[in-house]
Amino acid sequence: MTSEEDMVKHIGIIGVGEIGGALVTGLRHGGGAAPEVFLSPRGARTAAELSDRHEGVRVCADNQEVVDRSGIVILAMRREQCREAMTGVHVGDDRILVNVMAGMGNDELRQTLGTRAPLVRAIPLPTVRERRSVTVVHPSHPEVDALFARLGGALPVTDEAAFDVLSALTGTLTTHYAYLATLASWAVGHGIAPDDADHYVRGLFQGVGRSLGDESRSLDRLAADHETPNGNNERIRTTWFDPANAEALAKALDGLLADLGQSRRR
Known part of the structure; x- marks a missing residue:
């Protein structure tokens, strides 16, 4: 990736469950230029269905390929799956990682991955598929804020304590x-x-x-x-x-x- 523009044109998603699938649908619909989306082979059946349904969505051979092809990589698996899913995966400092894993702070994620890449926590909800979800993010990052703005809105907060308060609300x-x-x-x-x-x-x-x-x-x-x-x-x-x-x-x-x-x- 050579520019910020390239980053937002290539989005990787590792962990294709409910939220991962909703993100794909939201990114590929609603008008305007849509980024290419690269999916982890985890959840192979769901990933294949999304690739068949949406133009510009590809299933990669492994998680390293997702990272290599993407400027912004969204980690959407469960916290307990992260270490196994990312073992051996090198994340260059020129990537942007979006952490949507409940309960995993950015400090823990950085230690797990051993990367100096920018890390942003986010709470996308299933309504991102209709571009109607206001997504909490921390810290604010221009490319990540812009990504979620097109999916319904970004709400940056100043620290992880505030992030936890809004995360608790999603539990209702x-x-x-x-x-x-x-x-x-x-x-x-x-x-x-x-x-x-x-x-x-x-x-x-x-x-x-x-x-x-x-x-x-x-x-x-x-x-x-x-x-x-x-x-x-x-x-x-x-x-x-x-x-x-x-x-x-x-x-x-x-x-x-x-x-x-x-x-x-x-």
């Missing part, structure tokens, strides 16, 4: 889905057909998602604007999501945050 995603499933199950228990309950709950909260796009209103303001005094929404909020419930959520997040910090410092 499946709780949200479980909450919606609980609502649908409650409706079914009161005689609503399962398909109808599922369809209605999805439609109800898709509307919430669209409201969140209005960044001119704070989250508290959005809640107030959707609530009538003494109405149904206020009743559920004050009787179910009461101070004790909110405190329990904060306590769970505090526990997760502490574990993320300990994991990073090992």
Whole structure:
């Protein structure tokens, strides 16, 4: 790689799971010039399917080839797989490594790889496939920021402690889905057909998602604007999501945050 422009034109992804696949889809769709993408042979079936589906996506013979062909290399495997996957792989100082492995700090990754290449942590979410994910990054790096800006937005933070706080928030995603499933199950228990309950709950909260796009209103303001005094929404909020419930959520997040910090410092 001879220039910054070449770097962003050649993206390598090692670890082609849910996030790796979403990154490929996001990078190759949505208009504009798309970078070439080089995939690890790990997860061979998924990698082959992505290569067949998208022009400009190639599966490499091994992880060294991914690194050699790419200016920016995204490490998207699980933390415990990193040492095995990268054993014997030389990462030149002219590459940029993007670490999306939960619980692995940049200091640990640098020690594992023995490289002086720039390292950037990131938290891409599955919605990068539709270019709708705001991705937290640390530290800020112009090429990496630009990469995630095209996938929905980059949110650089100043240190890994702040990174851990936002990482903890991502741990609430499946709780949200479980909450919606609980609502649908409650409706079914009161005689609503399962398909109808599922369809209605999805439609109800898709509307919430669209409201969140209005960044001119704070989250508290959005809640107030959707609530009538003494109405149904206020009743559920004050009787179910009461101070004790909110405190329990904060306590769970505090526990997760502490574990993320300990994991990073090992």
